[in-house]
Amino acid sequence: MRIALFGYGKMGQMIAQIAVSRGHEIVAKIDENSENIDFSTMDVAIDFSMPEAAFGNITKCLNNNVPVISGTTGWLDKYEDAISLCEEKKGAFIYASNFSLGVNIFFELNNYLAKMMQNLPEYKVELEEIHHTQKLDAPSGTAITLAEGVIANSNYAQWKLDSESQETLKITSKRIGKVPGTHTVAYNSIVDSIEIKHTAHNREGFALGAVTAAEWIIGKTGVFSMRDVLNLG
Structure with missing residues (x-):
């Protein structure tokens, strides 16, 4: 080819x-x-x-x-x-x-989990993405795709960086060292937390x-x- x-x-x-x-x-x-x-x-x-x-x-x-x-x-x-x-x-x-093949499987897992959680309003969803310091844009495209998957299967209307609104899906972006990319989706309630994570080891x-x-x-x-x-x- x-x-x-x-x-x-x-x-x-x-x-x-x-x-x-x-x-x-x-x-x-x-x-x-x-x-x-x-x-x-x-x-x-x-x-x-x-x-x-x-x-x-x-x-x-x-x-x-x-x-x-x-x-x-x-x-x-x-x-x-x-x-x-x-x-x-x-x-x-x-x-x-x-x-990334693994990330695209993670997208599917994220969508499936969001569907399972959509009738449990006691859980607040938060997304975090960590990348190397050379990545200047935030949030990452991967984080946005994850957020869109949650929004499509929940009552959230939109996502925002570092939002504290109950109606808005919060994305936190961090730039640390040479991290290739780590994305976490967490469902937190007062009694427990459910979390899925994808960690890239290299490019x-x-x-x-x-x-x-x-x-x-x-x-x-x-x-x-x-x-x-x-x-x-």
């Missing part, structure tokens, strides 16, 4: 290493906007670029009939436009806030998931998620 990488930072470099170890070829490493891209050399593109570049990269790939995997956050105000373009071009597209899980998604999407048409890749639906 011939893979083009849009964004060649730490994640892009790790994706390249894992892709090559699985027998794939990296045919392009695009770290800045470029008009001279040969899309005919690509079987699939993986985008871990900057928020301001992501939608443009996705658009170019779909317009050139290249399936695209995107893990870039911060551009989702244009997500519906990407879906429309994918459908118009009969292309293939996957976006995920986190490509390799995120990169492996992106490569796995790229392998899966070849030959398919449509807008998909990691639930499809992992057959969790």
